[in-house]
Amino acid sequence: MVIMPFTQDDQVKYKALYLQTARQYVTNLQANLTKLSGGETKDIIDTLHRDSHSLKGQSLMMGYQAVGSLALLMENIFRAKTEKTLDLTTEIITELSAGVKEIGLCLDEIDKNNKELDLNSNIEKLKSLTKVS
């Protein structure tokens, strides 16, 4: 992925806004993944898709490739679900929840130390389970 991140000024200026909105998406994703255990609805899946899509977009724009990459994979998983090419098994939902939790920890690391965690193992596990890339 070729990314043209912000200038340093923009990064500093918009970091707080990014963290605020990204953390809200993490909260929403966790809540909706939990709701899935009570039964899937189109609304829940659509919201999961939109939220992972938005989280991806703003993360990549800020230059946060790890969060962006995992969010992109999640977006593609939810899109596959809406297109009925994938079923969300309990195992997949569990792994998605683990991934969202890791994104939350990554945001904390970005906040404190301005760097990301390595999210590759979450990405590889999800790819392996879902065959989505």
Place this chain on the structure above:
Amino acid sequence: MYLMKLLLVEDDKFFREFYSTKLKEKGIEVVTAENGEEGLTQLQSFTPDIVLLDIIMPKKDGFDVLTEMGKMQLLPQIPVLVFSTLGQEKDVEKARLLGARGYVNKSFFDFDKLYSRIIELSKK
């Protein structure tokens, strides 16, 4: 005195605030809408020089907005640039077929390019 009036239809708060601020700094008046339904309501109250339109949104997505704008015969006079992100190539093509004049990739940020594109399209 603003250069032009732009309608930004975008559900994500981060992008909405970022693009509003950046465009206003360039002398563009920005009216925002948080979803497609609000965007269409705004289009009933004023005619923007250009629309920046996200695709994936709640309460009418970008495709719905383009379809409605087509029915309202707004597309010949109001250019629409759709926002896309990585992985949305098919969506961009669908938006073009519905009348969008072009797209801006939010993931690969280049504000100067966006600004030039806005100026170029709004003059046609």
